[in-house]
Amino acid sequence: MLPRLALTRAAPAARRSLLRTLSTAVAPTTDKPVSSSEYAYYKHKAAVVGHTAAFAQVDLAAQPAPIPAMDLIAEEPVRKVHERIVACDGGGGALGHPKVYINLDQEGAHKCGYCGLRFEQEHHHH
Numbered sequence: 791m792l793p794r795l796a797l798t799r800a801a802p803a804a805r806r807s808l809l810r811t812l813s814t815a816v817a818p819t820t821d822k823p824v825s826s827s828e829y830a831y832y833k834h835k836a837a838v839v840g841h842t843a844a845f846a847q848v849d850l851a852a853q854p855a856p857i858p859a860m861d862l863i864a865e866e867p868v869r870k871v872h873e874r875i876v877a878c879d880g881g882g883g884a885l886g887h888p889k890v891y892i893n894l895d896q897e898g899a900h901k902c903g904y905c906g907l908r909f910e911q912e913h914h915h916h
């Protein structure tokens with residue numbers, strides 16, 4: 791099997807010629823049929839002939855599986871505040887979101903429509 795780097799760094803015309811050869815499902819240096827995994831690799835490369843990126847991911851199973859954003863927000867504890875109305879801007883300065891005001895008059899936690907942070911009014915008795 792050819793190194794993947796050779797396919798990605800080849801000049802576009804050479805790459806098209808090479809991939810035409812590979813798409814016949816015969817190994818480029820021998821006359822024996824390629825294995826199913828090699829065939830899938832060559833088939834993928836044939837599909838990205840016109841791709842201009844220097845790198846194309848072949849095996850997405852090798853990518854890390856990040857924790858979904860909704861799960862990360864669910865882990866964030868409810869923020870207890872004393873005010874009836876809170877302002878949320880995402881907290882990231884320029885990386886946040888437009889400021890929104892959340893009314894906490896009704897019981898329970900209320901979440902921000904942009905980032906999902908939850909706020910709850912903490913009633914303190916005098």
